[in-house]
Amino acid sequence: MGACGKSDPIYRASQRRVWHNQGDTQVSEQNTEMGMNPSTDDFATLLEESFAADSPIEGTVVRGRVTAIENDLAIVDVGLKTEGRVPLREFSMAGQPAQIGVGDEVEVFVDRIENAMGEAVLSRDKARREESWVKLEKNFEADERVEGVIFGRVKGGFTVDLDGATAFLPGSQVDIRPIRDIAPLMNTPQPFQILKMDRRRGNIVVSRRAIMEETRAEARSEIVSNLLEGQQVEGVVKNITDYGAFVDLGGVDGLLHVTDIAWRRVNHPSEVLTVGESVRVQVVKINPETQRISLGMKQLESDPWDEAASKFELNSKVTGRVTNITDYGAFVELDNGIEGLVHVTEMSWVKKNVHPGKIVSTSQEVEVMVLEVDADKRRISLGLKQCVENPWEDFSSKFPVGTKVEGEIKNITEFGLFVG
Template sequence: MNSALAVKQVNTPSMENFADLLDESMGPQSSLEGSVLKGRVVAIENDFALIDVGLKSEGRIALKEFATVPGQPVELKAGDEVEVFLERFEDKNGEAVLSREKAKREEAWQQLETSFNDSQRVTGVIFGRVKGGFTVDLGGAVAFLPGSQVDIRPVRDITPLMGTPQPFQILKMDRSRGNIVVSRRAVLEESRAEARQELVANLQEGQVLQGVVKNITDYGAFVDLGGVDGLLHVTDISWRRINHPTEALQIGQTVKVQVIRFNSETQRISLGMKQLEADPWEGVDAKYPVGAKLKGRVTNITDYGAFVELEAGIEGLVHVSEMSWTKKNVHPGKIVSTSQEVEVMILDVDPVKRRISLGLKQCLDNPWATFEDKFPGGTEIEGEVKNITEFGLFVGLPGDIDGMVHLSDLDWNRSGEEAVKDYKKGDTVKVKVLDVDVEKERISLGIKQLGDDPFESSMTGVKRGDVVTAVVSQITDGGIEVQVNGMSGFIRKAELSRERSEQRPERFNVGDRVDCRVTQLDRATRKLALSIKAMEVAEEKAAMAEFGSSDSGASLGDILGEALRRKQGGEG
C-alpha cells in the first residue's frame, strides 16, 4: 500500500514541474509577447499580409497598417522584411497575433523618449481636435497639443496648420499611461529669440524688411519682423490721409516696410510704408500754381475748415473764411460733406511746411462784385430790414447779401437814434446805393438820400460872410440858438456884441429877430455858426472906409452917426 502510494507520488508532477514542462513544450518564444520582432512577408492574401516571425505559426496583418499615407496604396510584396509587434503567441485559429501599428508606436516611443531626455525637437502632424487642444501624430505615437501651446499668439483658424509636418517640443511623457504633451509655441519662441538676436544685430535705419501685421491700434499697427516688433504709425502708412489703420491694413497681412528709426538701447523700431513710395509733394508748387482751379474730394471736416484731397497724399485746407461769400458764421459741415467732390482754387502753396491753402468761394461769382455791376452807386432798390443794431439798419439785397443804412443816413433833420424808431425787423424799405466796397464786402445804403437835403436847399445862395436875419429859438448860458430859413444856427455868448457889456444872452427873447453874419456852414452838423459881433465889426470897417479915417480928425461916433443918417435917409 505504501509502495503504491510512493509510486503515485513519484509519477504526479508538482505545480512547479508543470510550469517547467510548459516552458519546455512552448520554448522561450512565449516570453516574446509584447515585443517588437522582425518578420518576413510570406504572401499577400485578400488585403492581408502573411508574416513569418520565426514562431510555430505565421500571423496576419491588414495591409492598411503598412500605409505611410492613409488611403494610399501599400507597396508591400512577398519577401519584404518588416518589424511587427507580437500581441499573443497564438489566437483561437492557432495564428500569431501581430500588429504593424503597435510596432510603429513602440518604435516611436523609444525615439521620443530619447528626444525628450536630450531636449530635442520632434516632428509631428496635427490631425485632430479634442477638448482643450489638438491631437498630434508623432510618427505613430499620439500626443496632446494644448490650445495655448499652438502659437505665440492666439490662432483663430488652425486649419492651415493641420496635416502639415510641424516641429514640436515634448513637455511631458508618461509611457505607462501612454500620455505625451507637446508644444509648438516653445519651438516658435526659441526660434523667435534666435531670429530676434540676429535681426537686431543687423538692423539699420533705411533697411527694407517684410513683416506681418500683428496688432492694430488707433495710432498705428505693430508689425512682426520675425522675432521683433516694430511700430508703423498711422501717419507713415500712406501719403494719403488715413483716419484709422484699419482703412489700409488688417491683422495677419504681410507688408513691406522701411526702418525709419531704431533705438538700440530701448529696442524700439519705427517703421514706414509710405517711404517706399514716391513723395507726391515733390514739385508740388509747379503742379499746383496759385490761381489754378481744380476738383478734389473732401476728406475731413473740422471747426476751422475742410480738407480736400487733390491727389493721393496731397491735401489742402479750405479755411472756413474761404468757403462761402455770404455764410460767415456757419460750420463747414453745413456747406460741404465728407467725400463730396468740390471745385477749389489754389490760394497758396508752402512746399516746406507741406501746406496748400484752397478757396471754395473763389470758384463762385462774388456777389458783391455782381451787385456792383448791376446796382452801381445812386441806384434805388427795395429790400427787407434783416436786423437793427446800434449802428443802423441791415437790409437784405439781391445775391443773398446785406447792406447797411447808417443811423446818420436815415433822416436829414432828426437824429439817427430818433429816426431808427420808425423801423422794425421785416419791414420793406426803399434805399439808395451810396457805395460798394467789393474788397471789404461792404455796401453802404441811404434812406434820407432818396430826397433832397433841406439844408442845402435852405442854404441856397447863402455863403460865409453873408449877413442874414435870424429868429431866436432858445436862450442858453453859452449863447442863443436861432433859426435861419428853417435851419439851426448858434451865436456864442462872445459873438453877441462887440461890446463886452452887451454879451449877455438874457437880453434876448425867444422870437426876437437879429441880424448876424455867417461865419461857418457846417454840413456835418448841419448847423450855421453866426456872429453879431462879426457883423458889427464889418460894418465899422465899411463905415471907416467910406466916411473917413482917424487921420481926418473925425471921431468914430461922428463917422457912424453920418453913416446911420445916410442909411436912414436912403430908406426914407
C-alpha cells in the first residue's frame, strides 16, 4: 500500500486525533506513532472516523428557524455558515396562502451547503415530500384516509397535493358518477383513499370515489336501520327502467317494481311515473344483508280483489276493455286493477283454431260473461261467445234429427265430407 499523503482521509483523521489531544498534559506517543505508522486495523478505524467527520448534511432534512421574510422569500437559519432562502409558496398547500412567520421553526431539505452566491440551498418542498412519504406509507399500511388538494389536470385524471407529495387521481375515481365540471372541487382540502404506492418510482394513486362510496354506505346503513316494513315514506323518482323505477328516499334508493306501481296492468313504468316526480310509497320489504329496499305504490290503495266476488257475480254480463292478447286468449280489464281471461275456447261458437287476435283487438270494448271467480288466486274466467246466441241451438230447433237438407260441400277428407 502506498504512503499516505496529506490529502488522504486516513492521514487527516490521524492528525485530527493528535490535535484533538493537544489540550491534554501529554500527547500520546502511541497515538502519534499510530498516526505515522498505522496498522491494518488502524487504517480501518481512521478511515471510518474520517468519513464520520466529513459526512455532509447535504441530502438530509434538518430543522431551522425563520429569521426574516423578504418579499416572497423566507430566510432560514439551519446552523450552517450561511442562511438559506426558501420561496414562501413552498410553505403553503396548493391554493392556500403560506402560514409562516419570523421565529417559526421549520424543517427543510439541504440541497447544497453553499452555492456560488455563498448561500445554503434549502427546499421546503423536498422536506415536505420526504415527510409526506413516511406518513403516507403508514396511512397506506393502516388503510387510513389522507387529506389532499386537487390542484391540476393531467391526461386521464388530476394531480393531488398530499402535503408535499404529488399523487395521481384517475378521472374514474373522482366521484361515484361522472362529473362534468370539477372546478368546485379544485383547491379545496378533502379526504382521499390511497389505492397504490411505489416509492421507488415516486408514484401514488388516490381515490375520492372510495371515500364517497364508504360514506354513502354508512349513510345507507343508518337510513335503512330507521325504516320499517309497512312504513309510508316520501321519495323522488331517480331512474326508470323496463322492470320498475328507483326512488331516492333521502340518501338511499329503493326499487318500485312495475307490478307494485298499480293494481291494474302497467306495461312500462313510464306510463305512470316520470323522473324527478315526488311520490309516496310504502316499504314492502327490507333485506338487512344486502340492504335492498322493495317499495310499492299500489299498497297505499285498497285491494280491488277484496270485493271482486261480490261485484262480479257468476253468469253476469259485464263490459270491459281488451288489454292484452296471447295465443291462448285475451285479457279484459273489468275494473281498475281487475282483469279476467277470455280463453280461446270461449271466444266463438263457430270459429275453431283461430288466433284470438282475429276475433278481438287491443283496447276494444267487449261484452263478456263471468264464468268463474277465484279471488284467492286473483283469477276471473270470462266468456265472449256466451253473450251471443248459440247458432247450434238455433240449428237444432230448425232442423230436427231426420230432416232432409241441402248444402254445399266445404271440404273433403278421408273420413268424410263437410257440408255447409
